[in-house]
Amino acid sequence: MRFFCISIMLFILGLLGPSLALADTANLISGANAAEEPHTALSVHQQFQYKDKHNRDTPKGTLEGFFNAAYEQDFELASQYLDLRYLPENMSQEKGPEYATMLQAIIDRNVWINLEELDDTPQGATNDSLPSYRDIFGRIKVESGEVMLLLQRVPSDKRSIWKISNATVAKIPELYSQLGYGPIVEWFVETIPEGRLFKINLWEWALLLTYLLAAFIIVIPITLLIKLVLLKSTLSLKVELGYIASGPLRFFLAVVLDRAWIAQSSISPHALEAINTGFLLLISVIWLVWSSLGIMSAGLKQRLIAQEHQQGASLLGPLTNFVRVIFIAIAFLVWLEFLGFNASAIVAGMGIGGVAIALASKQSIENFIGTITLYSAAPIKVGNICQFGSIKGTVEEIGLRCTQIRTLDRTLIHVPNAKLAEMEIENISEREKIRFKADIRLDYLTRSEQLKAIISDITGMLENHELIDEDPLRVTFQGFGLHGLQVNIFAYVGTTSFPTYQKVAQELHLAIMDIVETHGSRIIPVAPIAAKI
Secondary structure (H helix, E strand, O other), X not given: OHHHHHHHHHHHHHHXXXXXXXXHHHHHHHHHHOOXXXXXXXXXXXXXXXXXXXXXXXXXXXXXXXXXXXXXXXXXXXXXXXXXXXXXXXXXXXXXXXHHHHHHHHHHHHOOOOHHHOOOOOOOOOOOOOOOOEEEEXXXXXXXXXXXXXXXXXXXXXXXXXXXXXXXXHOHHHHHHHHOOOHHHHHHHHHOOOOEEOOEEHHHHHHHHHXXXXXXXXXXXXXXXXXXXXXXXXXXXXHHHHHHHHOHHHHHHHHHHXXXXXXXXXXXXXXXXXXXOOHHHHHHHHHHHHHXXXXXXXXHHHHHHHOOOHHHHHHHHXXXXXXXXXXXXXXXXXXXHHHOOOHHHHHHHHHHHHHHHHHHOHHHHHHHHHHHHHHHXXXXXXXXXXXXXXXXXXXXXXXXXEEEEEEOOOOEEEEEHHHHHHOOEEEHHHOOOEEEEEEEEEOOOOXXXXXXXXXXXXXXXXXXXXXXXXXXXXXXXXXXXXXXXXXXXXXXXXXXXXXXXXXXXHHHHHHHHHHHHHOOOOEOOOOOOOOOO
16 A cells, blocks of 8 residues: 555656656757647737737637637637537537537647647738638548648628638537547546646546556556465565565556556647656666666576675676666666657766766775776685785675775774775785794703704604695704794694684694603793792
8 A cells, every 4th residue: 555655646746747847948948949738828929919809800819719718618718719600400509618628629639739830910821722711720630531620700790800610610529529538538527627737637637547546456466466476486586576576567567557548548638748758657667677687686696606606796786786877877868868858968968067077076986996996806805804904804895985894803894995906905815725833942951852852743743634734844943042942833734714723723732832841841931931939
C-alpha cells in the first residue's frame, strides 16, 4: 500500500512538474516560435479593432472567441459562433450548445490549430481558392476522405460577421460519431464536475488516474506471482530478484501499460502534450536498470569470490556505481531530446562548464585518478595487511574516492586514494614466507667447545623443523660483543600466516633456550643485570 501511494505521488509529479516547469523553459528557449494551444485562454489580438461584441468581425476573432468560450465551458456562448441557419431536418438551432460541445471535442482530439495563421481582416483570406465569404481553418481525415472545417461570413444587424459555417455544423454529428469521445469517456465527461486543473479538464485527470489504477490492478497480481516463483526457486539471489519483481519491474510494467492506454485514449492533444513528458517512464527505467545492475554486480561478485578473485570482486562496487551514474546521465539527455531540447548543445555547454567544475573539484579528480592507479597497478588488494607510513592495518574497501583501512586497534581509517597512490606501501600479505631472526648473547664463561655444540644443535633443530626453509639458513658466531658472545640466527618460516609464524617462532625460541641450558651456558641481556647482595 505504501508503494502504491508513492507511485500515485510520482504519477502526479510526473504529470505536473515536468509538464509545467519544462514547458516554461522550452518557451523561454523557443520564444515566439511556439504555437498557441487551440483551447487555452488567449489575449485579444489588437491588429483589428473589433466592433462585434463577440469579436466575430474577422475569421481569427471568431475562432479565438469560440475557443475562449469552450475553454470557460460556456457552450451557450460558444454556440453564438456557429452558423445555425439552414441545418438539415434532423438538426435544430436549440441544440447549438450541444453542437458546440461536440465540435470542441472533435477539434481537441483531431486538429491542432494555430490562430496566428488565421486571417484577421473582415475580408478573410483571399488566396485560399475558396469563395470570398469562406475561410478554411482545419482539415480532418475520416474514413471517406478529408473534411474541411470552414468559417463563413454571414449577415448581421448592421454588418457581416464570421461564424463557423453551417456546412461544417451540419457535419458535426457524423464527425462526432467517428472522431468524438467513446461511451466510457462520455461517462467521465457527464459524471465529473466541470473545471480545469493546470489547463486540463478534471474529467481528463480522473480518466488518467483511472488508467493508472487499472494498470496497477493488472500488474500487481502478475508481479506477485513472479516473486513467489522466484522465492521458491534455488537461485542464490532469489530475494534480490523478488525485490525487483515487486518493486521496479512492477512500476515499469504499470507505467508502460498506462502509457499504452493513454496513447489510445480519447483525451485532448493538449492534455496528451502536457502529460506526455516521459517523466514517469524515465523514473521507472532508471529504477529498473539501477536495481538490475545491482543484481548483476552481486551475482558476478559471488562468482569472482568463488574463483578467489578478490581484487575483481572489490572493483565491482565502484565500477557498478560508475556505470549507474553514466546511465542516468545518458537517460537524462535522451529525455531532454524527447522534450525537444538540443542535448548536443547541453553537452557542449556542460563541456565548457566542466572546466570550471574540474578546477573546483581538483581534489576529487585526483582521487579518482588515484583509484585508477590503485586498480591498474594493484599494489594492494582488499583483505591485504599493509603498512601505510605510520598506519598498519587491513584493506577493507578501495572506493572511488578513498580506501578504508581497518587498523589493529579495530578503528577504521579513510585514506584518500590520491595520497595513497603516492605513499610507500609495505604489503605484508604479499610475502611468500616470513623471516625468523634472533640475536642471542652468551656468557663469556662459555667455552669454545660449548659454543660450537650450541651452534651445531641450533642448526640441526632448524633443519629438522618442517616449516623452516632449508635455504637460506644460518647460525653464526658473529664475534665478541661488549656484553657477551654474539650468535646470529637467521631462517625463513614457510608460511604467510602470521599466527602460524608466531607459534613457530615461539617453538624455536624455547628450543634455543633449552639447547643453551643443555650445554651449560646462559643467555645474558644486552646490559648486565647487577648481582643481588
